[in-house]
Amino acid sequence: MPRYQPSRIEPKWQAWWDAHGTFATSRLPAAGRRKAYVLDMFPYPSGDGLHVGHPEGYTATDIVVRFERMRGTSVMHPMGFDAFGLPAEEHAIRTGTPPRESTDRNISTFRRQLKMLGFSYDWSREIATTDPEYVRWTQWIFLVLFDTWFDPAERRGRPIADLPIPTEVAARGPAAVGSYRDAHRLAYQSEAPVNWCPALGTVLANEEVVGGVSERGGHPVVRIPLRQWMLRITAYADRLEQDLDGLSWPESIKKLQRDWIGRSTGAELDFFLPAAGDDAAAGHVAWTRRRAETGFPAEASADVLRVYTTRPDTLWGATFMLVAPEHPLVERLTIPERRAAVAAYRETAAQKSDLDRTDLAREKTGEFTGSHAINPLTGQPVPVWVADYVLATYGTGAIMAVPAHDERDFEFAATFGLRIATVVEPADGSAAAVGPFTGRGRAVGSGPYDGLETAACIERVTADLTAAGLGRPAVNYKLRDWLFSRQRFWGEPFPILHEVDAEDRLTGSIEAVADAELPVPLPPLTDFRPGNTPDPPLARAARDWLYVERDGRRYRRETNTMPQWAGSCWYYLRFLDPRNADRFVDPAVEQAWMPVDLYVGGAEHAVLHLLYSRFWHKVLYDRGHVSQPEPFDRLVNQGMILGEMEFTGYRAGGGGWVPADRRGDADAPVRLPAEQVEKRGEHFVLRDMPQVRVESRAYKMSKSRGNVVNPDQVVKDFGADSLRLYEMFMGPLEATKPWSTAGVGGVRGFLDRCWRLVVDERAEEVALAPQVVDDAPNDALLRELHRMVDKVTRDIQSLSFNTAIARMMEFVNVCTPLDRRPRTLLEPFVTVLAPFAPHLAEELWELLGKPAPVSLAPWPTVEERWLRDDTVEIPVQVQGKLRGRIVVPAGADATALQAAAAADPKIAELLAGRTIAKVVAVPGRTVNFVLANPGAGP
RNA sequence: GCCGGAGUGGCGGAAUGGCAGACGCGGCGGACUCAAAAUCCGUUGCCCGCAAGGGCGUGUGGGUUCAAGUCCCACCUCCGGCACCA
Numbered sequence A: 001m002p003r004y005q006p007s008r009i010e011p012k013w014q015a016w017w018d019a020h021g022t023f024a025t026s027r028l029p030a031a032g033r034r035k036a037y038v039l040d041m042f043p044y045p046s047g048d049g050l051h052v053g054h055p056e057g058y059t060a061t062d063i064v065v066r067f068e069r070m071r072g073t074s075v076m077h078p079m080g081f082d083a084f085g086l087p088a089e090e091h092a093i094r095t096g097t098p099p100r101e102s103t104d105r106n107i108s109t110f111r112r113q114l115k116m117l118g119f120s121y122d123w124s125r126e127i128a129t130t131d132p133e134y135v136r137w138t139q140w141i142f143l144v145l146f147d148t149w150f151d152p153a154e155r156r157g158r159p160i161a162d163l164p165i166p167t168e169v170a171a172r173g174p175a176a177v178g179s180y181r182d183a184h185r186l187a188y189q190s191e192a193p194v195n196w197c198p199a200l201g202t203v204l205a206n207e208e209v210v211g212g213v214s215e216r217g218g219h220p221v222v223r224i225p226l227r228q229w230m231l232r233i234t235a236y237a238d239r240l241e242q243d244l245d246g247l248s249w250p251e252s253i254k255k256l257q258r259d260w261i262g263r264s265t266g267a268e269l270d271f272f273l274p275a276a277g278d279d280a281a282a283g284h285v286a287w288t289r290r291r292a293e294t295g296f297p298a299e300a301s302a303d304v305l306r307v308y309t310t311r312p313d314t315l316w317g318a319t320f321m322l323v324a325p326e327h328p329l330v331e332r333l334t335i336p337e338r339r340a341a342v343a344a345y346r347e348t349a350a351q352k353s354d355l356d357r358t359d360l361a362r363e364k365t366g367e368f369t370g371s372h373a374i375n376p377l378t379g380q381p382v383p384v385w386v387a388d389y390v391l392a393t394y395g396t397g398a399i400m401a402v403p404a405h406d407e408r409d410f411e412f413a414a415t416f417g418l419r420i421a422t423v424v425e426p427a428d429g430s431a432a433a434v435g436p437f438t439g440r441g442r443a444v445g446s447g448p449y450d451g452l453e454t455a456a457c458i459e460r461v462t463a464d465l466t467a468a469g470l471g472r473p474a475v476n477y478k479l480r481d482w483l484f485s486r487q488r489f490w491g492e493p494f495p496i497l498h499e500v501d502a503e504d505r506l507t508g509s510i511e512a513v514a515d516a517e518l519p520v521p522l523p524p525l526t527d528f529r530p531g532n533t534p535d536p537p538l539a540r541a542a543r544d545w546l547y548v549e550r551d552g553r554r555y556r557r558e559t560n561t562m563p564q565w566a567g568s569c570w571y572y573l574r575f576l577d578p579r580n581a582d583r584f585v586d587p588a589v590e591q592a593w594m595p596v597d598l599y600v601g602g603a604e605h606a607v608l609h610l611l612y613s614r615f616w617h618k619v620l621y622d623r624g625h626v627s628q629p630e631p632f633d634r635l636v637n638q639g640m641i642l643g644e645m646e647f648t649g650y651r652a653g654g655g656g657w658v659p660a661d662r663r664g665d666a667d668a669p670v671r672l673p674a675e676q677v678e679k680r681g682e683h684f685v686l687r688d689m690p691q692v693r694v695e696s697r698a699y700k701m702s703k704s705r706g707n708v709v710n711p712d713q714v715v716k717d718f719g720a721d722s723l724r725l726y727e728m729f730m731g732p733l734e735a736t737k738p739w740s741t742a743g744v745g746g747v748r749g750f751l752d753r754c755w756r757l758v759v760d761e762r763a764e765e766v767a768l769a770p771q772v773v774d775d776a777p778n779d780a781l782l783r784e785l786h787r788m789v790d791k792v793t794r795d796i797q798s799l800s801f802n803t804a805i806a807r808m809m810e811f812v813n814v815c816t817p818l819d820r821r822p823r824t825l826l827e828p829f830v831t832v833l834a835p836f837a838p839h840l841a842e843e844l845w846e847l848l849g850k851p852a853p854v855s856l857a858p859w860p861t862v863e864e865r866w867l868r869d870d871t872v873e874i875p876v877q878v879q880g881k882l883r884g885r886i887v888v889p890a891g892a893d894a895t896a897l898q899a900a901a902a903a904d905p906k907i908a909e910l911l912a913g914r915t916i917a918k919v920v921a922v923p924g925r926t927v928n929f930v931l932a933n934p935g936a937g938p
Numbered sequence B: 001g002c003c004g005g006a007g008u009g010g011c012g013g014a015a016u017g018g019c020a021g022a023c024g025c026g027g028c029g030g031a032c033u034c035a036a037a038a039u040c041c042g043u044u045g046c047c048c049g050c051a052a053g054g055g056c057g058u059g060u061g062g063g064u065u066c067a068a069g070u071c072c073c074a075c076c077u078c079c080g081g082c083a084c085c086a
Helices: A006-020 A055-070 A086-095 A099-116 A134-148 A167-171 A174-182 A233-247 A250-259 A280-294 A312-317 A336-351 A352-359 A407-416 A454-468 A585-593 A608-622 A711-718 A721-727 A741-758 A779-797 A801-815 A823-833 A836-849 A894-903 A905-911
Strands: A035-040 A072-074 A148-151 A154-160 A187-197 A202-204 A223-230 A264-270 A304-309 A322-325 A369-375 A379-386 A397-403 A425-426 A441-443 A471-476 A496-500 A506-512 A548-549 A553-557 A598-602 A635-638 A646-651 A670-671 A677-680 A683-686 A695-698 A870-879 A879-889 A916-922 A928-929
Touching: A006 A099, A006 A711, A006 A721, A006 A836, A035 A055, A035 A585, A055 A072, A055 A598, A055 A635, A055 A721, A055 A779, A055 A823, A099 A233, A134 A148, A134 A187, A134 A608, A154 A608, A167 A174, A174 A506, A174 A823, A202 A506, A202 A779, A223 A336, A223 A721, A233 A608, A233 A741, A264 A280, A264 A369, A264 A454, A264 A779, A280 A369, A304 A312, A304 A397, A312 A425, A312 A454, A322 A407, A322 A553, A336 A369, A336 A379, A397 A407, A441 A454, A454 A471, A454 A836, A496 A548, A506 A879, A711 A721, A721 A741, A721 A801, A741 A823, A779 A801, A779 A823, A801 A823, A823 A836, A870 A894, A879 A894, A879 A905, A894 A905, A894 A916, A894 A928, A905 A928
Parallel strands: A035 A072, A035 A598, A322 A379, A598 A635, A870 A928
Antiparallel strands: A148 A154, A187 A202, A187 A223, A264 A304, A264 A471, A322 A397, A369 A379, A425 A441, A496 A506, A496 A553, A548 A553, A646 A670, A646 A695, A677 A683, A683 A695, A870 A879, A916 A928
8 A cells, every 4th residue: 555655745745844944044154064055047937837947957956955965065055036028028918917917926836836846945045036125136236337337457347436537528517527427337328229120019139030020920120229228248358258267167158158259359450541532642641651650549530441350461452441331431431423322222231130131141232432441551542342241330340351361251352343362372382272261371462571471470460550550459359238228018127317307308317216215116007018119118107107306306217127137147146145135145145155156057048148147247246246256166057858759750742651851841740659660770660661761859849849748747647756856867967858758657666666675565554664674784785885875976976867866776676676675775875865856765764763854864974995896807808809707806917817817718718829919908907918810720 | 151069779878998788768578466457587789590609789981099989080960059240
């Protein structure tokens, strides 16, 4: 009767842990103890509830913290919810339910599901980014950004009050000083083009626009400029890149971040633009002379075209110039005859989103402005074109085109028949291939620079131009400032006030909301629908929310809201001190627990979330609010869990089968049960028609595919411990792996065997199995136990849970046949099982008569002497092929090994009559006889 | 196109350059049972062989090494990401 029943013991122990506060964490780590802050990426509480992907990372971290607690470490392991976001808002628009209601409901579901899985979070620290008290501090941190400017000399953020004000600005009065400061803040406003979709009445993210129309609905999207809040993350680009070096993150993730930041070095150069009608050559000479005196100006004047290049060495090959359609000098550069064509081109470009421009532009397009610029080194005039492959937002928005040594410029030159001049040759003198040579080599056709190797040439040209005031070394980043505002309802309101005059018109002056007035709450709204204009929903709030008076002045609240990233940028700090009403986190608490020692989550956050939170953290660090420059010391990405493996056959219109490798778009896929297919060679085929190849693969879980596995169902069918253990047993944590319900059953079988190891299943009442005895275990069993504990210990530390579980299975396989099972063998086993299957372990621990909870029992110590062998089995090879095995004392040296191997009858036979050329004997590993005359033989 | 990652039995996977396939699923055989389920035990890479034994095997082709799943070169396939950043 008393079978292993997860549905009985799991809720029992969850309630016990809750009632006893087993996993509550103290304010500070215990004195003299190691601390471990182990953090999961908190979930967005979607309406669909928990997905089986969530428990993967959560179980991994749960095992680690349970293990660490048992080893006496002070553990911080919190959980919360990233609860702002679009789905709740869209649900609100569809159903009229306020987002807060549906969000709270979803959080309850998530909390129930997480508790059902027995994770050892300190639930008293739970936070949601939507909690008004949390929003308060998110807004407060925004105000820190607002109050900070980046001092390039010190390479750090400083209070805006410390910003030196140039005298000419100060002379223009407080308003001028105010706007000068506003322009230098880390949080600043700018007119940025956005994807506005009039049909949907909303602004869309770049990813939501495909081919110039909205991803959903296929409505046209236009690019319109809109006032936006930006965060000056680019100021921190260098530090964000350099500080990656010290982090224990996967190299691949670091590389993604480095590529995203995209640091490049090169030079900025000015090309002189002769005024229309002037003598170009004379003008250039005069300009050059002036520059020799004034040097390179910080801002480019209107008589030059400033470009950025990473290859100043190719300057002699710059045969034309390109400017972005949005470049401020386009109007000025365009001669009257070209005006219509250039205007039309700019118009078309403006319609396209960034994605369009890059995605669809196979063919290079552009228009000639009619103007020329003067090459600063050669003095030659080169034509200036407008082309949309030049991005206004990168570098200076203009480039010198070197078609001989750049793919894109080459294509452009080929399309429009522009001159191509070779100025670099491969250093090894190899024949010029078709197309541009983009590699490094030696300069040719470059006057005084001929023969210089590329690196040296870059240096020389840059130095010469710098000396002449025509250029300067420059660094650029792909990283852009962070567009931080959304025209949405369900986000944090900005704590910013815009001054208005008596007619409600903005004066342009802005004020931060005072700390004491935070949080700025979301106004009550009944209608969440977007409007006909890009005005955010908050603009429709009642006037008593929208307009406020301070010190006799009237203000209108900022009506944009923050993006979902905001809340997740700092949640790891709030977890440390979640109920602090005076500060976002107590400094003593922050110093004691930070940094996060292990951070586990999906790779989809490799770039944005991790970059954004590092940025915020550095600002907080610069301003003295946190003690560490980096928040996450060790990062691990768990892999995706795919749906169950699927076999798909294809049927033609007529109904006949089509081999999967020859199918056309018209052939219909048919899902096949596993019994109907079999493997032939490399591929799967239909069992009844082996000539028909069938597709076999696992797909990403999705509602539309109908292959989503629901954790509630798995827990119902197999139990939470089985789900936890299965997800850890599937394979390496980082790998993408397909789900297999049969595999869950297999792991459940293991837990059943664990149960029977201790419990008498045939008894009426729950009772110990009669085999459980007080005997002392024999040496063989002690050896087995200590090796198992040793392997599990090491595997948990390297997050190799699959092999740890395999080792425990082997241990159980050894113990199951025993008629006498010593308690001193079973007890340590239950202890190491506890982090993996905590409910079962608690129950078995109790049955063994030990005081609960096993969750806080000490981790067993491994005795070294049980890990050593007296004798070892060594494979013996002849000519590299395995021919026998010998058993030798564990410490046997090479000579002894060789002697023992040669003495083996079988080996002796093989060696008879052969000349041994060489013997490789590696103690503890192998013996290999290499023969001089392998072919010769009887 | 570029950048990552991965290709090992029927399936998931294991293997500090040193016995490939641990562990689990599935399959096969057996014990228990009137029978079945459950459980326990054995077996299970492929080929030849009655057996002893032998041969072949980690995506493909080369290479380094006494020895390669593991290191190097070239390529193929799949998955993920980025995509005109001058």
